Amino acid sequence: MKKTLIKGGQVISMAAGRPDSEHVDLLIENGRIAAIGADLEDQGAEVVDASGKIVMPGMINAHMHTWQTGLRGVAANWSLIEYVHWMHSELASKFTPHDIEIATLAGALNQINCGTTTLADWCHNNPTPDHTDAAIRGLRKSGIRAVYLHGTPHPHDESIDHSEVPHPASEIDRLLRTQFISDDDLLTLGMAILGPHYSTPEVAISDLQLAKDKGLIVSMHQSGGPARSVDGWDRVEAAGVLGPNVNVVHGTDLADDRLHRLVDLGVSFTVTPEIEMTVGHGYSITGRLQNLGTSPSLGIDIESCISGEMLVAARMALAQQRALDHEQARQETGLMAFPLSVTCKDALSWVTVQGAKALGLSDKVGSIEVGKLADLVLIDASPINLWPSHDAIATVLQASVANIDSVMVNGDWRKRHGKLVFGELDVLKSGLFESGARVISEVSFDV
Numbered sequence: 398m399k400k401t402l403i404k405g406g407q408v409i410s411m412a413a414g415r416p417d418s419e420h421v422d423l424l425i426e427n428g429r430i431a432a433i434g435a436d437l438e439d440q441g442a443e444v445v446d447a448s449g450k451i452v453m454p455g456m457i458n459a460h461m462h463t464w465q466t467g468l469r470g471v472a473a474n475w476s477l478i479e480y481v482h483w484m485h486s487e488l489a490s491k492f493t494p495h496d497i498e499i500a501t502l503a504g505a506l507n508q509i510n511c512g513t514t515t516l517a518d519w520c521h522n523n524p525t526p527d528h529t530d531a532a533i534r535g536l537r538k539s540g541i542r543a544v545y546l547h548g549t550p551h552p553h554d555e556s557i558d559h560s561e562v563p564h565p566a567s568e569i570d571r572l573l574r575t576q577f578i579s580d581d582d583l584l585t586l587g588m589a590i591l592g593p594h595y596s597t598p599e600v601a602i603s604d605l606q607l608a609k610d611k612g613l614i615v616s617m618h619q620s621g622g623p624a625r626s627v628d629g630w631d632r633v634e635a636a637g638v639l640g641p642n643v644n645v646v647h648g649t650d651l652a653d654d655r656l657h658r659l660v661d662l663g664v665s666f667t668v669t670p671e672i673e674m675t676v677g678h679g680y681s682i683t684g685r686l687q688n689l690g691t692s693p694s695l696g697i698d699i700e701s702c703i704s705g706e707m708l709v710a711a712r713m714a715l716a717q718q719r720a721l722d723h724e725q726a727r728q729e730t731g732l733m734a735f736p737l738s739v740t741c742k743d744a745l746s747w748v749t750v751q752g753a754k755a756l757g758l759s760d761k762v763g764s765i766e767v768g769k770l771a772d773l774v775l776i777d778a779s780p781i782n783l784w785p786s787h788d789a790i791a792t793v794l795q796a797s798v799a800n801i802d803s804v805m806v807n808g809d810w811r812k813r814h815g816k817l818v819f820g821e822l823d824v825l826k827s828g829l830f831e832s833g834a835r836v837i838s839e840v841s842f843d844v
């Protein structure tokens with residue numbers, strides 16, 4: 398039996414009923430947390446000295462289009478309108494399965510590097526099953542835990558309106574039969590659908606019904622330009638296909654009454670604050686969700702525009718909500734808001750327990766508890782940017798990727814002493830550069 402004992406660290410468990418942080422040891426057995434306590438016996442385990450380290454649950458990136466990693470930075474100055482045109486109408490169609498695989502592998506490895514242990518890969522560039530299988534191969538090679546959200550394939554025939562094409566049940570069946578066959582798999586399958594904002598109501602209802610029938614997490618974007626149909630959401634609500642397996646990304650344009658009803662149905666929400674502010678989705682709905690008694694999960698969205706660090710996403714979400722609160726209070730009272738409505742611990746919960754909840758993985762990951770899977774991050778609090786540490790959670794919110802010392806997924810080290818445990822990265826690096834450069838070269842940006 399493989400055992401690891403992590404000793405001497407300051408543990409932020411994010412588990413209900415435990416202190417915000419505590420000096421306890423963690424015993425890992427066969428990929429699960431077997432014991433938490435002071436001065437645990439090693440029982441023949443590999444002993445890891447975590448003194449000077451903060452130990453926290455692996456972070457959960459609940460929304461990213463990992464296939465865009467090879468295009469890093471190309472969308473850095475695009476609004477949503479430009480992004481939709483250049484990325485989806487032009488660049489996406491140039492991707493071969495190899496481009497998808499290498500970008501997904503590199504993007505997933507970078508997530509591990511940044512402290513993410515679970516990635517929701519919202520893969521909507523899968524025109525063929527070969528592209529789909531390539532993305533899954535990239536995820537598997539990285540060693541990350543992932544929910545592969547299979548996007549509705551874009552038809553090659555331009556005379557076909559994408560918004561009228563239902564998600565193919567046959568492809569979901571093929572994936573369940575050939576790719577997602579083990580309960581112990583690091584990967585689970587979900588669906589990334591157009592939803593009522595981007596497809597006809599009939600397609601949205603059909604896709605949500607398919608996800609419900611298959612017992613899959615199903616995610617959709619909400620916001621952007623005008624909706625495909627004015628009554629899309631009304632008809633979806635009336636169809637009885639919404640529940641906790643449904644995830645809405647952004648949601649910035651949802652009216653208060655609709656948001657309330659969706660929250661009551663158990664629908665989860667993922668916000669991507671930096672992208673929402675940058676490309677024009679609007680202000681994140683973090684505070685609106687909190688007012689309804691729930692919380693968002695967080696995502697990066699696109700590394701073609703911004704960096705992939707989930708700690709940055711947490712800080713962005715926190716600061717943005719505080720800015721909104723101050724502005725509202727100033728208009729009402731002439732003073733800033735106090736006390737602050739969202740805390741550093743809230744922000745940490747958005748990238749851990751709330752991510753697990755959105756992806757249907759709450760019984761497995763998101764917090765450090767006996768019986769849960771061992772997805773952990775060790776943050777080195779000894780460099781100058783983090784000392785002195787008086788409050789472990791506040792310290793984590795000041796950490797950067799340079800402080801992510803070690804990352805464990807399912808009991809296995811995927812990053813150790815500041816370096817990815819992967820092997821040679823140079824081949825991957827040059828391959829990713831070549832792939833991205835070739836895709837970019839096939840699009841004429843002067844038109």
Ligand SMILES: [Zn+2]
Binds near residue numbers: 460462519618646
């Ligand atoms: Zn997105």
